[in-house]
Amino acid sequence: MSQTRAAPRSTVPLAADIAVRTRDVSKHYGTVEALRNLSLDFPRGQLTSLLGPSGCGKTTLLKIIAGLIPATSGQIEVSGKTVTGPGPDRAFVFQDFALLPWASVLRNVAFGLELRGVARSEREAIAEKYIRDVGLAGFETSYPHQLSGGMRQRVGLARALSVNAEVLLMDEPFSAVDEQTRRKFQEDLLALVANENKTFIFVTHSIEEAVYVSDQIAILLPRPSRVSEVIRPTGIRDKGADNIRRDPEYLDIVDRIWASLRSYVE
Amino acid sequence: MTIFGFRLPGMSSLLLWGLVWEIVGRLGITFFVPPLSAVFATLFEIIGTPAFLKALSETAYAFGVGVTAAIAIGVPTGILMGRSRLLDELLLPWVNIFLSAPLTALVPVLMVLFGFGMTSIIITTALFAIWIIILNARAGVMQINRSLVEMARCFGASPLAAFTKIYFWSALPEILSGVRIGVIRAVKGVIIGQLLISIVGFGALFELYSANFLMTHFWAVLIVLFAMAFSISELLAYLERRVSYYAAKR
Numbered sequence: 266m267s268q269t270r271a272a273p274r275s276t277v278p279l280a281a282d283i284a285v286r287t288r289d290v291s292k293h294y295g296t297v298e299a300l301r302n303l304s305l306d307f308p309r310g311q312l313t314s315l316l317g318p319s320g321c322g323k324t325t326l327l328k329i330i331a332g333l334i335p336a337t338s339g340q341i342e343v344s345g346k347t348v349t350g351p352g353p354d355r356a357f358v359f360q361d362f363a364l365l366p367w368a369s370v371l372r373n374v375a376f377g378l379e380l381r382g383v384a385r386s387e388r389e390a391i392a393e394k395y396i397r398d399v400g401l402a403g404f405e406t407s408y409p410h411q412l413s414g415g416m417r418q419r420v421g422l423a424r425a426l427s428v429n430a431e432v433l434l435m436d437e438p439f440s441a442v443d444e445q446t447r448r449k450f451q452e453d454l455l456a457l458v459a460n461e462n463k464t465f466i467f468v469t470h471s472i473e474e475a476v477y478v479s480d481q482i483a484i485l486l487p488r489p490s491r492v493s494e495v496i497r498p499t500g501i502r503d504k505g506a507d508n509i510r511r512d513p514e515y516l517d518i519v520d521r522i523w524a525s526l527r528s529y530v531e
Numbered sequence: 532m533t534i535f536g537f538r539l540p541g542m543s544s545l546l547l548w549g550l551v552w553e554i555v556g557r558l559g560i561t562f563f564v565p566p567l568s569a570v571f572a573t574l575f576e577i578i579g580t581p582a583f584l585k586a587l588s589e590t591a592y593a594f595g596v597g598v599t600a601a602i603a604i605g606v607p608t609g610i611l612m613g614r615s616r617l618l619d620e621l622l623l624p625w626v627n628i629f630l631s632a633p634l635t636a637l638v639p640v641l642m643v644l645f646g647f648g649m650t651s652i653i654i655t656t657a658l659f660a661i662w663i664i665i666l667n668a669r670a671g672v673m674q675i676n677r678s679l680v681e682m683a684r685c686f687g688a689s690p691l692a693a694f695t696k697i698y699f700w701s702a703l704p705e706i707l708s709g710v711r712i713g714v715i716r717a718v719k720g721v722i723i724g725q726l727l728i729s730i731v732g733f734g735a736l737f738e739l740y741s742a743n744f745l746m747t748h749f750w751a752v753l754i755v756l757f758a759m760a761f762s763i764s765e766l767l768a769y770l771e772r773r774v775s776y777y778a779a780k781r
């Protein structure tokens with residue numbers, strides 16, 4: 266995967282270029298108020314991070330957008346269509362990978378297409394392409410338990426890519442892999458955002474990770490759960506993957522986010 | 532097990548008990564225990580006879596149909612119970628009652644309902660097997676990885692696809708161990724059915740031999756029955772180990 270961006274992306278999205286829009290979304294789990302009147306726009310073709318301390322409702326918001334759980338009130342639109350359940354326009358990358366332990370890498374990657382009724386030869390051809398793209402060529406017949414955590418997440422990523430959804434929802438996808446693998450993943454993710462014309466919604470609790478990969482960072486705070494701030498680290502986006510972490514603006518933004526989050530960490 | 536540094540093959544204790552049996556038999560303490568060698572001699576004598584083959588086929592038929600029905604009904608029921616809270620609340624008390632109930636006492640009721648024929652025997656067999664199959668399939672589904680279910684929904688799985696592609700395979704190790712225990716119970720069920728309902732199959736042979744004090748014949752048939760039940764259960768245990776291989780990794 267190329268590690269430089271094709272072109273710097275526009276900094277102010279047009280109204281029509283909003284891929285996912287949430288309007289006054291609230292979610293109660295019994296007496297627990299997980300989200301309150303959350304409104305946020307996710308620009309098309311860009312990566313938006315949801316950043317915040319654990320328990321602030323990041324996963325909840327992501328699952329509501331995925332259509333896996335219903336919002337208590339409010340509305341979610343994907344490309345102008347109101348979300349009522351899961352749909353082919355969205356794909357999910359799971360924190361714990363969610364691979365079928367009894368199926369090979371090839372079948373796992375093709376599983377989304379299998380569920381959509383794509384013929385076997387066709388779906389396996391598509392799966393093989395994405396297995397190569399994520400760097401797992403040669404592991405098609407391996408089983409998940411034979412792979413490292415990082416490789417398993419690549420399988421999960423290839424599965425999400427192979428259904429060719431407009432929106433990719435990623436719930437702390439790198440939290441279960443080691444630090445080196447994680448860095449490589451972050452670089453690959455930058456290339457992916459640049460090369461695939463997809464909208465990424467990326468949940469993380471790592472400030473550095475969010476600033477490194479995001480076009481837009483929504484900082485979520487608990488009690489009550491809300492978007493406290495939206496940061497667009499535009500200046501560092503066209504610096505190239507290798508230079509971002511040395512950039513003064515990168516360090517400034519990391520500090521600024523830490524300043525607003527530190528009061529929520531005991 | 533090792534004795535004096537020698538590694539003994541599995542089940543060598545059976546040889547010891549066989550020896551004890553032989554000695555007790557030869558001492559002629561009771562007519563009830565003939566020497567093991569005589570039992571085996573009789574076994575080879577009767578094993579090809581029409582009476583034995585008829586008993587075998589009658590028993591195998593009732594057993595096969597009963598077990599198939601127990602699996603075909605029990606596995607989906609268990610999976611559905613594991614998925615639906617409502618169904619679980621409704622059915623679980625009954626499953627638990629029947630699991631521990633003395634089913635033999637129900638056989639006369641079955642005879643009233645279904646007559647004195649094969650149907651009642653098959654239902655008895657299925658009743659002995661089905662409850663543990665349901666409970667295990669249910670337990671298998673309940674320990675399913677939630678994110679696999681979410682993954683399937685996310686990628687647009689229909690309820691049927693989720694059932695056949697996720698729930699069934701996730702629960703397979705538990706389902707197989709339920710089937711294994713169920714099959715062992717079904718052996719009990721089919722013999723009890725044959726003894727109590729209509730005297731056919733191996734039940735008829737047991738009845739005939741014990742009524743005529745043909746103890747070598749009696750034991751020979753019992754050994755055949757044990758051997759068959761044991762082989763089926765070992766085969767299922769083997770399958771179970773094969774699928775547990777991935778189950779341990781999930």
Ligand SMILES: Nc1ncnc2c1ncn2[C@@H]1O[C@H](COP(=O)(O)OP(=O)(O)O)[C@@H](O)[C@H]1O
Pocket residue numbers: 294297298299317318319320321322323324325326
């Ligand atoms: N299924 C659930 N039932 C009850 N409470 C839940 C459930 N899921 C999440 N919560 C609660 O909602 C809040 C937000 O959870 P979550 O979205 O998982 O946070 P995050 O992903 O940011 O760590 C937490 O307080 C959590 O305890």
Ligand SMILES: [Mg+2]
Pocket residue numbers: 323324325
């Ligand atoms: Mg979470």
